């Protein structure tokens with residue numbers, strides 16, 4: 552399994568970057584997945600894949616920093632289909648706890664496909680499972696398995712004991728780390744770096760990548776705070792980071 556960080560910023564993109572977007576491939580040129588499609592993701596995506604080989608987008612929730620480029624991607628598919636450069640519509644996987652799901656289907660270029668907790672979804676070589684997260688808007692964490700390798704992605708969430716079991720023994724935990732420890736309890740819906748470390752430790756994750764990064768402070772402090780809780784390998788996400796297993 553190969554993960555490429557397309558964008559790692561929380562809330563809005565930093566200069567030349569993108570908010571949430573993560574490309575998951577199987578290394579065999581088959582079906583790939585884009586997890587979330589925030590602001591700047593479409594522009595950065597060209598650096599890592601041929602847009603016409605991307606068919607599946609999985610959305611953790613409908614906050615703008617996770618879906619801002621959905622409309623542009625739908626329109627890109629429409630244009631490319633009219634140019635005969637794309638033959639199949641995009642599949643957007645989303646939850647149905649919000650009317651925003653209805654925006655995922657667009658003419659003949661994009662189809663919204665519902666997911667829900669407890670029902671696995673197969674996409675190409677990948678099996679996805681979903682777990683409700685704790686966030687001001689309905690949001691889901693994802694667990695992706697392929698070829699015996701597992702990837703956990705928190706999406707946006709505050710501390711939630713249910714995620715420990717959900718992410719049990721994942722090879723990689725891609726965990727939101729929006730907050731420095733000193734902000735614990737002050738911002739609802741997000742994790743501190745220390746909590747990301749605790750989640751990785753208690754879930755027995757093989758490796759941890761901190762993402763959904765804040766626009767202030769020194770990110771090396773996030774790393775240090777997570778390291779106080781988890782002894783495995785920890786990385787800070789950046790656009791272009793590749794993890795492979």
Ligand SMILES: [Zn+2]
Nearest residue numbers: 562614616707
């Ligand atoms: Zn977010």
Ligand SMILES: [Zn+2]
Nearest residue numbers: 612614686707
């Ligand atoms: Zn959010």
